[in-house]
Amino acid sequence: MARWPKKAAETLGLRNCGGRRFVAPAMAKLSTYHQKRDFGLTREPRGAVGKGDKHRFVIQRHAATRLHYDLRLELGGVYKSWAVTKTPSLDPAVKRLAVEVEDHPIEYGTFEGTIPEGQYGGGTVQLWDRGTWRSQTDTPERDLEKGHLKFVMDGERMKGKWALIRMRDDKHRPGTRVRHNWLLIKEIDDEAARGSKGDALQKAVTSVKSGRTLDEIADRSRKVWNSNRSVKENVKALKRKPAKKKKKAPAKKKPAKKKKAKKAAAKRKRK
Numbered sequence: 001m002a003r004w005p006k007k008a009a010e011t012l013g014l015r016n017c018g019g020r021r022f023v024a025p026a027m028a029k030l031s032t033y034h035q036k037r038d039f040g041l042t043r044e045p046r047g048a049v050g051k052g053d054k055h056r057f058v059i060q061r062h063a064a065t066r067l068h069y070d071l072r073l074e075l076g077g078v079y080k081s082w083a084v085t086k087t088p089s090l091d092p093a094v095k096r097l098a099v100e101v102e103d104h105p106i107e108y109g110t111f112e113g114t115i116p117e118g119q120y121g122g123g124t125v126q127l128w129d130r131g132t133w134r135s136q137t138d139t140p141e142r143d144l145e146k147g148h149l150k151f152v153m154d155g156e157r158m159k160g161k162w163a164l165i166r167m168r169d170d171k172h173r174p175g176t177r178v179r180h181n182w183l184l185i186k187e188i189d190d191e192a193a194r195g196s197k198g199d200a201l202q203k204a205v206t207s208v209k210s211g212r213t214l215d216e217i218a219d220r221s222r223k224v225w226n227s228n229r230s231v232k233e234n235v236k237a238l239k240r241k242p243a244k245k246k247k248k249a250p251a252k253k254k255p256a257k258k259k260k261a262k263k264a265a266a267k268r269k270r271k
């Protein structure tokens, strides 16, 4: 941030940051962008620099223990992530619970396939929506810290203005690190729809990547994300073409037995 004589700053079209401090509007945006990234570690996200305020987003519909929608907003080189417990509603009067989860790597954003049973997030993942988003303010990082992000989505299914509002933490457990609960709310605009029309997105059950339903992905998916492997290993495995007519290695007997025993135990329990 440079100190400028006021007249010179005005001539150059710089933005006043208080006192005699001025910055060029574009640079103000990029400075945050640069601070947030370690270019030695992260692959440069497509389009983020040139367009300044556009970021990718994805929503992965995830048939785990319970069906939910994993909303991921690209920011600072990662996907900020929330597990939305029900289909997002187009009705501004309907709030959806969005449980904050850990940041996800950008590479995860194109994944569609299965996570093996027994692993973290085990189940089928469907790429339900993708596109770009931008903040309604110049300070999305600060807004997220404060628990109040207003943004605009330009996806195949999610469009227009939305808000993420963080709920208060449990007063009875001060200081404990819990998962923050947020609310995902549609804001009033042309894309909003009241009443039963607000449920329109529930009819969207196919993948925006492959057109497949969750069942179809589960049936025929060769793509597997092993959550006990690193991102690099997973991406490498997904890129690898399946070997031609290679005989499957015989499954290790011990884990299979264990799994069966576990399943049987679970069945007995249910009964």
Ligand code: MN
Residues within 6 Å of the ligand: 062, 064, 068, 070, 083, 121
């Ligand atoms: Mn999930």
